Amino acid sequence: MYDLLKGLTVVEGSAFIAGPTCGLYLAQLGARVIRFDNIGGGPDFRRWPLAPGGASLYWEGLNKGKQSVAIDLSRPEGRDLAQRLAAAPGPDAGLFVTNFPAAGFLSYDALRALRQDLICVRVMGWADEGPGVDYTINSAVGVPLMTGHPDDGRPVNHVLPAWDLLTGAFAAFNLVAALINRHRTGQGREIRIPLSDVAASALANMGMTAEILAGAGERPRQGNTLFGAFGRDFLTRDGKRLMVVAITPRQWTGLIEVLGVGEAVAAVESARGVDFRKDEGLRYAHADALMPIFEAGFARADSAALLPRFDELGVCWGPYQTLSEALEDPRLFKDNPIFTELTQVSGARYPVAGYAATLPQDERRPPTPAPALGAHTEAVLADLLGLDGGEIARLHDAGVVASAGT
């Protein structure tokens, strides 16, 4: 955690990945992030994977360092409280992240009536508010039909909810950009972020739609080969599978040198009248001639000898390893200083991820656990909304709000 956004108060009324990730990033930069949930938990409160005691490891991972308010959102009085939290007063509050429907009780119009300069970032499935999640949008934009090995025609879904994660970071960017604008102009606004538009624009930004419109046709599935460049998985003599990518001239020449395939590659260049060193696209276009040379080069080499040489010469490679194996990888998890072992709200103790960026001029503070559901109900109602003790007790007794452990 860092203090860049200390002083901000953000309210999160969201579930699943995108909205909670947005709130997590803000909390990790020091904002006070208050999440409200239905009493008993929202739709993501019991999402798998689960801790041995039954609590959600997913929920506690995405809600680290936030405050929790529990409200009965089915009742008018609870909905009124949620609206007032979203539109909370203060110069660096009135910042709301949600995936609630655009037309419901958390509509921008309803909230703006309470605070004119409210900033509301709303994550959506489809832009027209039709139901959509990462996996149904992903199949619609064509990615599973491009993924996988060419000898198997079945579509392959991604297991990483890439559109959700991207949307979460993009939402955090939009919220802070809107705050910069509000500081200047005094104006708030709603920002709607549909997964469908995030996905469609990302593919277009990388030239993939223009490629088809330019007549190149559908991009074929090609296993683990990187499109348009030199990159693929290879097997060493001792059976290690490595992902190897050569983009820069240094990576390319280093790879050739370590594998000892310089003469064979030069023969292809000479026969075909090309210079692979200067143009990664040519390495892709002439893969039919190049790949067998590299396959043979890897098949002759033992990884124990190969990998130190790769590192010495700046070759870009990665192992194929399971996540269990990755947990033992010092650079990823085991000795990674962004991780801190702590006891989470589930009661499980394990290394927890801190902020993904590192700020060398600032001190990194360790991550803090997720809250128990409702742990901050009373404190938030008192200091953010200014409710007095009697009013809070009444709401509590009436079952409109709940505290942790009740």
Next chain:
Amino acid sequence: MYDLLKGLTVVEGSAFIAGPTCGLYLAQLGARVIRFDNIGGGPDFRRWPLAPGGASLYWEGLNKGKQSVAIDLSRPEGRDLAQRLAAAPGPDAGLFVTNFPAAGFLSYDALRALRQDLICVRVMGWADEGPGVDYTINSAVGVPLMTGHPDDGRPVNHVLPAWDLLTGAFAAFNLVAALINRHRTGQGREIRIPLSDVAASALANMGMTAEILAGAGERPRQGNTLFGAFGRDFLTRDGKRLMVVAITPRQWTGLIEVLGVGEAVAAVESARGVDFRKDEGLRYAHADALMPIFEAGFARADSAALLPRFDELGVCWGPYQTLSEALEDPRLFKDNPIFTELTQVSGARYPVAGYAATLPQDERRPPTPAPALGAHTEAVLADLLGLDGGEIARLHDAGVVASAGT
């Protein structure tokens, strides 16, 4: 495009996807984003896919609406200019996005000597500066070994550079967060964003590492089935493949009603003593009994009758379609108002993506093309660095800088 960040001047010295995406988002919100490249183009200038005329559709997609300065970065005088651009003066300048090495001529120390409050967002491969790209990091964190069908043990790389895209949005968030802090404190800072830490923390935030550490073991590959919830691909009687996800009670009951499998599902609930309506995890845990019921339900149904009913009842589904087919989908591309047809710098004319978010209170401006390489060299040196005409002419004649078309 929108005007939220109008008035900001951001300099981008970066290549590939993450850094340029960060700059693109900033430009789409109205910032002046000045990209410098080596004369003749950086390592991503000719990256596939290519337009019929040979220009990169990838490059022009990621650099829309930016300004371009071309500099010979191999020469000391060129490097000096790049440093001065990165540290450009002005209250809302001194904002630099890069993937250049942390220890090179664009190190934070070198740049801070020119501007004490510089904000520098640096995208990296590995946190220790080892070479790494999306695909080599992805294999190292274990995703390809979780991806694909259980009857095929080969790892499956993703075709979507998800870590690059996520890092790009995260970089944009960090830059504006640091600017908010600079407005308050006067302090700048370097922010290092390694793909390796973005990937490791994202998996941890979703509970995937805790799951293993809690003793659940490696998550098995399970084709197109969504982990921990109800989601999978199904085939209808007419051979349409659909991705279907049921998370909320409404999605679940709607799906059951349309398929007419209520009795069969109730029989499983009764036999096993569970209530699927309230707990998506149970739907996953009892997939052995549930999936055959749903498979049979889909196999009895024709998509023409099924899909309107799904939409009526709020069932969450997506088609499997190719990207070519998606281009004809009115909600994704064909009639999507975020796209505008324009002639890009390659000379190709096609629908180009605008900003992925929609701000209902603001007017959306159409996207603008990518610049020709060096199109703004003279203007930027004059108005950002204050060089006079004679000095610019001298740099030009000496080959330190170049303009478009030279």
